[in-house]
Amino acid sequence: MGFDALLRRMQELKDLSGLISLTMWDQQTYLPVKGEEARAQQLAAIQSIFHERLVDPALGELLERAKAGPLEEDQRAMVRVLSRERDRSVRVPQSLVRALAEAQVRGVTAWRAARQARSFALFAPALQRLLELRRQQADAIGHSGERYDALLDGYEPGMTVARLAPVLLRLKERLVPMVRALAGAAQPENVLLGRRFEAGAQWRFTLRLLEEMGFDFSAGRQDRSIHPFSLGIDPSDVRLTTRIDEGQLSAVFASIHEGGHGLYEQGFSEAHHRTPLAAAPSMGLHESQSRLWENLIGRSRPFWRRFFPVLQQHFPQSLSDVNAEGFYRAINRVAPTLIRGNADEVTYNLHIVLRYELELLLIRDQLPLEELPRDWNRQMTELLGVTPPHDTDGVLQDIHWSTGDLGYFPTYALGNLYSAILFATLRREVTELDERIRGGELKVITHWLGDKLHSQGSRYDAEDLIQRVCGCGLRDSEFIEYLKTKYSDLYSVAL
Amino acid sequence: MGFDALLRRMQELKDLSGLISLTMWDQQTYLPVKGEEARAQQLAAIQSIFHERLVDPALGELLERAKAGPLEEDQRAMVRVLSRERDRSVRVPQSLVRALAEAQVRGVTAWRAARQARSFALFAPALQRLLELRRQQADAIGHSGERYDALLDGYEPGMTVARLAPVLLRLKERLVPMVRALAGAAQPENVLLGRRFEAGAQWRFTLRLLEEMGFDFSAGRQDRSIHPFSLGIDPSDVRLTTRIDEGQLSAVFASIHEGGHGLYEQGFSEAHHRTPLAAAPSMGLHESQSRLWENLIGRSRPFWRRFFPVLQQHFPQSLSDVNAEGFYRAINRVAPTLIRGNADEVTYNLHIVLRYELELLLIRDQLPLEELPRDWNRQMTELLGVTPPHDTDGVLQDIHWSTGDLGYFPTYALGNLYSAILFATLRREVTELDERIRGGELKVITHWLGDKLHSQGSRYDAEDLIQRVCGCGLRDSEFIEYLKTKYSDLYSVAL
Numbered sequence: 001m002g003f004d005a006l007l008r009r010m011q012e013l014k015d016l017s018g019l020i021s022l023t024m025w026d027q028q029t030y031l032p033v034k035g036e037e038a039r040a041q042q043l044a045a046i047q048s049i050f051h052e053r054l055v056d057p058a059l060g061e062l063l064e065r066a067k068a069g070p071l072e073e074d075q076r077a078m079v080r081v082l083s084r085e086r087d088r089s090v091r092v093p094q095s096l097v098r099a100l101a102e103a104q105v106r107g108v109t110a111w112r113a114a115r116q117a118r119s120f121a122l123f124a125p126a127l128q129r130l131l132e133l134r135r136q137q138a139d140a141i142g143h144s145g146e147r148y149d150a151l152l153d154g155y156e157p158g159m160t161v162a163r164l165a166p167v168l169l170r171l172k173e174r175l176v177p178m179v180r181a182l183a184g185a186a187q188p189e190n191v192l193l194g195r196r197f198e199a200g201a202q203w204r205f206t207l208r209l210l211e212e213m214g215f216d217f218s219a220g221r222q223d224r225s226i227h228p229f230s231l232g233i234d235p236s237d238v239r240l241t242t243r244i245d246e247g248q249l250s251a252v253f254a255s256i257h258e259g260g261h262g263l264y265e266q267g268f269s270e271a272h273h274r275t276p277l278a279a280a281p282s283m284g285l286h287e288s289q290s291r292l293w294e295n296l297i298g299r300s301r302p303f304w305r306r307f308f309p310v311l312q313q314h315f316p317q318s319l320s321d322v323n324a325e326g327f328y329r330a331i332n333r334v335a336p337t338l339i340r341g342n343a344d345e346v347t348y349n350l351h352i353v354l355r356y357e358l359e360l361l362l363i364r365d366q367l368p369l370e371e372l373p374r375d376w377n378r379q380m381t382e383l384l385g386v387t388p389p390h391d392t393d394g395v396l397q398d399i400h401w402s403t404g405d406l407g408y409f410p411t412y413a414l415g416n417l418y419s420a421i422l423f424a425t426l427r428r429e430v431t432e433l434d435e436r437i438r439g440g441e442l443k444v445i446t447h448w449l450g451d452k453l454h455s456q457g458s459r460y461d462a463e464d465l466i467q468r469v470c471g472c473g474l475r476d477s478e479f480i481e482y483l484k485t486k487y488s489d490l491y492s493v494a495l
Numbered sequence: 496m497g498f499d500a501l502l503r504r505m506q507e508l509k510d511l512s513g514l515i516s517l518t519m520w521d522q523q524t525y526l527p528v529k530g531e532e533a534r535a536q537q538l539a540a541i542q543s544i545f546h547e548r549l550v551d552p553a554l555g556e557l558l559e560r561a562k563a564g565p566l567e568e569d570q571r572a573m574v575r576v577l578s579r580e581r582d583r584s585v586r587v588p589q590s591l592v593r594a595l596a597e598a599q600v601r602g603v604t605a606w607r608a609a610r611q612a613r614s615f616a617l618f619a620p621a622l623q624r625l626l627e628l629r630r631q632q633a634d635a636i637g638h639s640g641e642r643y644d645a646l647l648d649g650y651e652p653g654m655t656v657a658r659l660a661p662v663l664l665r666l667k668e669r670l671v672p673m674v675r676a677l678a679g680a681a682q683p684e685n686v687l688l689g690r691r692f693e694a695g696a697q698w699r700f701t702l703r704l705l706e707e708m709g710f711d712f713s714a715g716r717q718d719r720s721i722h723p724f725s726l727g728i729d730p731s732d733v734r735l736t737t738r739i740d741e742g743q744l745s746a747v748f749a750s751i752h753e754g755g756h757g758l759y760e761q762g763f764s765e766a767h768h769r770t771p772l773a774a775a776p777s778m779g780l781h782e783s784q785s786r787l788w789e790n791l792i793g794r795s796r797p798f799w800r801r802f803f804p805v806l807q808q809h810f811p812q813s814l815s816d817v818n819a820e821g822f823y824r825a826i827n828r829v830a831p832t833l834i835r836g837n838a839d840e841v842t843y844n845l846h847i848v849l850r851y852e853l854e855l856l857l858i859r860d861q862l863p864l865e866e867l868p869r870d871w872n873r874q875m876t877e878l879l880g881v882t883p884p885h886d887t888d889g890v891l892q893d894i895h896w897s898t899g900d901l902g903y904f905p906t907y908a909l910g911n912l913y914s915a916i917l918f919a920t921l922r923r924e925v926t927e928l929d930e931r932i933r934g935g936e937l938k939v940i941t942h943w944l945g946d947k948l949h950s951q952g953s954r955y956d957a958e959d960l961i962q963r964v965c966g967c968g969l970r971d972s973e974f975i976e977y978l979k980t981k982y983s984d985l986y987s988v989a990l
Contacts, residue, residue, distance in 0.1 A: 015540035018533065022521060023514065034714040035732030038513065041769070042729075045510035049544060219529040234537075237530030274536070 111402030151407030188329035206255035214446035232265030260293030267454025277457035287415025420479035606897030646902030683824035701750035709941035727760030755788030762949025772952035782910025915974035
């Protein structure tokens with residue numbers, strides 16, 4: 001009986017967070033331009049009600065009482081997950097929450113102006129304020145000497161600098177020579193250059209791929225937005241978006257990527273719906289699903305052996321003189337770039353390591369802000385051999401710091417590492433995986449991931465769950481091995 | 496200062512009701528089918544929070560304190576409107592609210608099953624329960640002997656049976672002979688019969704008309720849904736829907752109709768945004784705007800003199816052998832029908848009078864439910880000369896009673912009467928109105944309505960506002976005069 005009252009509160013919180021997701025989805029898809037201000041107020045209203053319900057002392061009492069009593073395993077996990085979220089919220093005073101919200105609005109405005117002027121100096125004061133507030137927030141939440149841990153934990157529960165730093169350092173040390181070796185080798189031809197791909201056909205092809213992946217369109221949909229994203233309003237209502245550019249096929253990979261997220265959101269166990277367990281345990285693990293589909297499957301030779309003919313049917317003119325192998329080579333070119341969003345899967349993690357190392361110093365107050373652009377540029381040159389001509393293509397390129405979201409970037413790298421670990425396990429457990437992909441049996445993968453990962457929801461922390469499914473924790477071996485095999489073949493060099 | 500705290504609560508209520516509207520809009524447009532159950536729970540969650548905030552005793556105190564203090568005129572109106580809404584909510588005990596919500600769900604289910612089986616008997620027990628609860632609700636809200644008044648007041652604040660009954664009686668007495676006279680005259684040819692109108696061109700034409708009407712697409716949009724509707728999420732964010740059937744042009748009239756509602760929602764004064772005044776004073780007055788646009792303008796000869804050539808450009812094949820006059824005659828055929836939703840503007844109000852008279856008896860407990868279908872059929876025969884072959888095309892045709900919404904139907908008739916009164920005033924105040932419509936100057940009308948009506952928001956009750964704008968209260972003279980002039984010309988009979 002005691003748990004019933006708690007469960008009802010869990011359900012209400014989940015219903016409210018579903019509404020928040022719907023509100024954000026609409027904001028990015030169909031909201032008329034003049035509605036933006038009213039929408040910001042509506043969103044603030046429901047977020048503030050969510051917060052009020054979450055920190056309500058009566059909920060705290062129900063959680064404490066539940067912890068003291070006998071619980072089933074899933075109930076215990078629900079209590080653990082909700083308590084963690086609630087504790088983080090309760091510890092941060094309302095005045096700080098408000099100050100952060102204001103600083104974020106100012107941050108985004110200043111960041112936009114600074115990008116326009118290509119000058120980091122215009123953004124520095126706003127970032128300084130955000131850093132101060134985030135340090136205060138970290139102290140309020142609590143940590144054992146490393147403030148960054150408290151921030152990281154908001155996106156990747158359980159992860160710490162102590163655990164992460166050596167993994168990312170080793171990854172960097174192995175990636176840098178790989179990037180150099182590939183830069184010295186002959187580039188595969190880009191057979192896609194200068195072709196046009198009609199928007200309607202791109203749209204139909206992305207829907208076809210999502211269906212092949214097993215995305216359930218009676219429990220979700222795809223729309224268009226300026227930046228592709230995915231949101232789970234409920235496991236029965238998952239919204240993906242993609243962005244179509246007729247000059248390239250980026251929408252295809254954006255849809256596969258968001259589809260990977262979407263399958264996770266649709267895959268939670270019925271028993272977990274409307275509870276705190278109907279969620280991925282971390283952003284990194286969520287990202288592992290999008291990366292696994294986008295890169296390890298969606299940029300693989302067997303995948304395009306199956307789907308290139310289908311793609312060709314959608315673009316009979318544009319692709320008449322291209323074959324599957326040429327296409328495969330074109331979509332897997334490795335080339336250092338200034339912009340993270342354009343990076344290939346070999347160089348991508350170096351962009352992350354750079355940001356992680358800098359933001360760790362910033363939070364520790366070990367890097368004066370005026371030195372940040374110079375350090376950024378120097379690191380880019382050292383790691384990738386390219387140097388930003390101005391701040392807009394350098395330190396100002398990502399929105400994350402403008403909203404104070406330090407601690408988020410590492411989850412992208414974690415996603416890549418976890419995706420490779422999962423893929424290696426998948427390959428061990430599903431016989432003749434390549435043949436099955438070549439045969440179009442993508443749902444074998446969907447079911448495996450659903451069974452091992454998605455249906456577990458937030459029962460376990462991310463690394464714990466990887467350990468249970470794959471028999472190892474966070475490491476770079478599988479990822480590096482995957483890159484070596486793929487790119488030594490593609491570039492005919494020893495890596 | 497005191498008003499500031501009250502204003503913040505008003506704003507939060509408005510933000511929440513905007514989110515409720517968004518949630519309902521999505522439910523009818525883009526929600527995936529499997530998401531329906533979760534959506535119902537999400538909607539219930541936010542509606543219950545809205546209710547909780549509305550009945551909060553602290554809000555009651557702020558309202559009482561404001562009433563006692565000095566207030567500006569608009570502030571006084573805000574207090575009056577919100578107090579009325581709050582009083583209605585406070586007086587109804589939570590147990591009754593819950594019982595009604597449950598009975599509504601059961602009502603809709605039973606109604607669907609009864610329609611399927613074409614048997615009112617299957618719906619009767621659920622309707623009986625709804626009637627009992629609605630009577631209890633009316634008693635809880637309070638009334639001076641006529642329970643129906645308390646229900647009517649929920650849709651049409653200030654309206655009573657004493658005021659309404661003689662108007663509708665007179666209307667009936669004047670319509671019945673008119674319908675008979677028209678039934679005896681030669682019908683205009685239906686030149687549209689059997690033609691096909693491609694969906695894409697229909698869609699483009701409806702958008703064009705909405706633009707001509709002055710609907711602001713940077714503060715609203717049109718989408719598709721099974722039943723056309725309009726919702727104001729905020730004056731800066733107004734959503735319309737239409738429904739396209741390639742066998743007819745009903746979408747054109749649906750879009751004009753919803754556009755009329757939409758202009759109202761976009762037209763509230765900036766000073767009233769996020770306050771209780773940013774709303775129409777009644778459903779009837781809201782409906783007057785959709786009817787005015789759909790019928791008095793959108794089915795007029797000058798309108799189609801201007802827009803038939805544009806329509807023809809959208810359907811060069813389907814309409815090549817039709818001219819503006821033939822089109823005008825085809826869309827204005829009067830023919831008694833069993834179904835309210837298909838009724839023309841002459842017979843429409845008789846459908847309403849029939850429902851009003853029956854539901855008044857039901858609420859008064861003066862009509863045993865088992866006699867309802869027989870009474871319905873007899874009235875149909877008397878008023879319109881057609882007799883339902885079964886209950887699905889008779890007493891079961893509308894959803895309103897299945898949700899217990901007795902008291903709503905009269906607002907449709909009020910809308911028609913108000914629309915004619917407004918149109919007569921418009922014609923007096925705007926010189927050469929027909930010429931201007933023929934010249935496509937629809938925005939002259941939009942601005943007049945905006946100035947006289949929309950920008951007033953809920954400052955005055957509906958009939959009060961009509962009195963101020965038109966110099967007369969609710970009556971049927973203008974409506975009857977409009978019908979006589981139009982249809983004696985179209986049918987060449989004296990009316």
